[in-house]
Amino acid sequence: MLDLAKLARQMPDMGQEIQKEALKSSQRLEKAIQLLAIVEKDQDTFIKAQKEWSDRLLFTAATPQESITKKVKIPIAPNNHSVFSADGSQIAPSHHEIAYCYLINIGRIMLHYGQNLHPLLDTLPEIYYKSEDLYASRKWGIRTEEWMSYRRTVAEAEVLAEMACTWVNPPGAHFDTPNLAMMDGSLVYWFLETLPVxxxxxxxxxxxxAWESLRQTKIPFVGYVSASRSTSAINFLRFPLCPYDNPNCMAFCGEEVDKTPCQKVEPLRDVNLWTHLLQRGERSAIFRSNSRILDLYGEENHIYFCYLHVGTEIARVEFPQWVAENESLLNQSLSITLAQVDKGFGYPVALAEAHNLAVIKGSDRTRFFALLEEQMIKAGIKNVGVSYKEARKRGSIA
Incomplete structure (x- = not known):
């Protein structure tokens, strides 16, 4: 139980610290806007320097594909369009439960607008209990709980692609209504960098x-990142601040990783900057992400992104290269994204509903283990029950 009286005594100091940080953030923002103007005048030179010295930089910066200050008004979404989304949740394995297993539940959504068609809202649960599901990852030193989350990411992509492609391109049919597949979060899976090959x-x-099947069926897809903490676009502003003739971080700043001469606007985030540059319904310039893991994606699936003013916030919208290079598909994707945010009162309705379908509530968890317990008893297994620790926690007398 929280002692609110003790917490209240700490609040004034916290408020003063927040006020100081707000002032510093305002100063960083002003500096970033000045740097934008400098970069805009000589952008090609900085891009050339980034490309030439990329293997000797101590930071990762996204590369602008257009003028870094460019703003584009997104057209209104067509009346007739379809949206697909999938999201997942899970019950993690625990040695304190009646059985060591885990469950992944994928919620899938298909919404049609202006077409007089019924939506699809359902879930696809799957339980993993075999030895290869529970222990195969340990040969790589990966805990089962971690492996479960990775498998959930795979399931979300596969379910989304199968649903969208089956609807858009059924045997013997032709479907030309504008559409969009949406994923919650970034399409750059940084966790892959730490995994064995x-x-x-x-x-x-x-x-x-799964992504290739979407491309072959010409279904654009995006990753919608709300409240992004990324600084990859702002990191490009570090190039004009470099005091050396060449931005060779390894040679000049190798011993000062946490405090280099080009770190003048940290920890300002991309969204903080573009909040002051974009109007509602506008997007920023397109950037090419340079995260190392993307080298494994292939050129067609290399991830690009832009910042989009959706009204309630500045969202980071990510998409593969083949969407970025097709202006019609890009506008289609961003216009439908904006429409989804409007319909969802600040957050894409398809993503919100897919999440709500997928989430496993406490009552769902209880019923799942009750069903499992019933099956174990029928199978003749004796002494079915949770550990003493778990039983004690559930029956606290405090």
């Missing part, structure tokens, strides 16, 4: 296969 391939390959 075999484990990485087992996760990434089916995801890329």
């Amino acid at each position: 075999e484990a990485r391939e087992e996760i990434l390959n089916p995801i890329l296969k």
Whole structure:
């Protein structure tokens, strides 16, 4: 139980610290706006320097594909369009439960606008209990709980692609209504960098296969990142601040990783800057992400992004290269994204509903283990029950 009286005595100091940080943030923002003007005048030179010295930089900066200050008004979404989304949740394995297993539940959504068609809202649960599901990842030193979350990412991509492609391109039919597949969060899976090669391939390959089916069916897809903490676009502003003739971080700043001469606007985030640059319904310039893991994605699936003023916030919208290079598909994707945010009162309705379908509530968890317990008893297993620790926690007398 929280002692609110003790917490209240700490609040004034916290408020003063927040006020100081707000002033510093305002100063960083002003500096960033000045740097934008400098970069805009000589952008090609900085892009050339980034490309030439990329292997000797101590930071990762996204590369602008257009004038870095460019703003584009997104057209209104067509009246007739379809949206697809999938999201997942899980019950993690625990040695304190009646059985060591885990469950992944994928919620899938298909919404049609202006077409007089019924939506699809359902879930696809799957329980994992076999030895290969529970212990195969340990040969790579990966805990089962971690592996479960990676498998959930794969399942979300596969379910989304299967649903969208089956609807858009059924046998013997032709479907030309504008559409969009939406995913919650970033399309850049940084966690893959730490995985052994075999484990990485087992996760990434089916995801890329699902994405390829979307590309072949010409269904654009985006990753919608709300409240993004990324600084990859702002990091490009570090190039004009470099005091050396060449931005060779390894040679000049190798011993000062946490305090280099070009760190003048940290920890300002991309969204803080573009909040002051974009009007509602406008997007920023398109950037190419340079995260190392993207080298494994293939050129067609290399991730690009832009910042989009959706009214309630500045969202980071990510998409593959083949969408970025097709102006019609890009506008279609962003216009439908804006429409989804409007319909969802600040957040894409398809993403919100897919999440709500997927989430496993406490009552769902209880019923799941009750059903499992019933099956174990029928199978003749004796002494079915949770550990003493778990039983004690559930029956506290405090």
